[in-house]
Amino acid sequence: MLQQIQEFIVNHPFLWSALVIVLIALAVNEVYRLMKGHRPIPATEAVRLMNTDDAVVVDTRSAADYKKNHILNAVHVPMAGIEERAGEITKKTDRTIICYCGIGNVAPQAASKLRRKGYTHVYALKGGINAWQADGLPVTRK
Known part of the structure; x- marks a missing residue:
């Protein structure tokens, strides 16, 4: 399983990068909302x-x-x-x-x-x- 994930990352760097960026954006948004009380x-x-x-x-x-x-x-x-x-x-x-x-x-x-x-x-x-x-x-x- 780990080998398949590594293979996916190596073969699809743009998809992997997009996933990481979306996850970071979601995390930043949630932290911002919690800090602002929204x-x-x-x-x-x-x-x-x-x-x-x-x-x-x-x-x-x-x-x-x-x-x-x-x-x-x-x-x-x-x-x-x-x-x-x-x-x-x-x-x-x-x-x-x-x-x-x-x-x-x-x-x-x-x-x-x-x-x-x-x-x-x-x-x-x-x-x-x-x-x-x-x-x-x-x-x-x-």
Whole structure:
């Protein structure tokens, strides 16, 4: 097995180099996110912040998805207008904000944009509303 790996490395240096570069980029990205506090939070942590810090929950999905279901008391601000409509979320830049989307891939971008606008305690929900529902947490249509 080790001999086959060595043979692959020798015969395919560009593929091997590409793999190493991708792995290094992933590692650097993860370290950066951990150092900056941009790690998405699980649903249990979001519930804790909602209960203890009176966090504002922001739904970044489309209006149609928001109408189907959303987290109770969530403010609907689609990703496309997050920077322009940041003032609708909260005027206090030190208030805790939790952004979520469908599967957790858009909310970190929204959180990052809000941080650039000066909001200091902004988090993204890991796995989005799908993870929220998978954990058995409630949603509403109202």
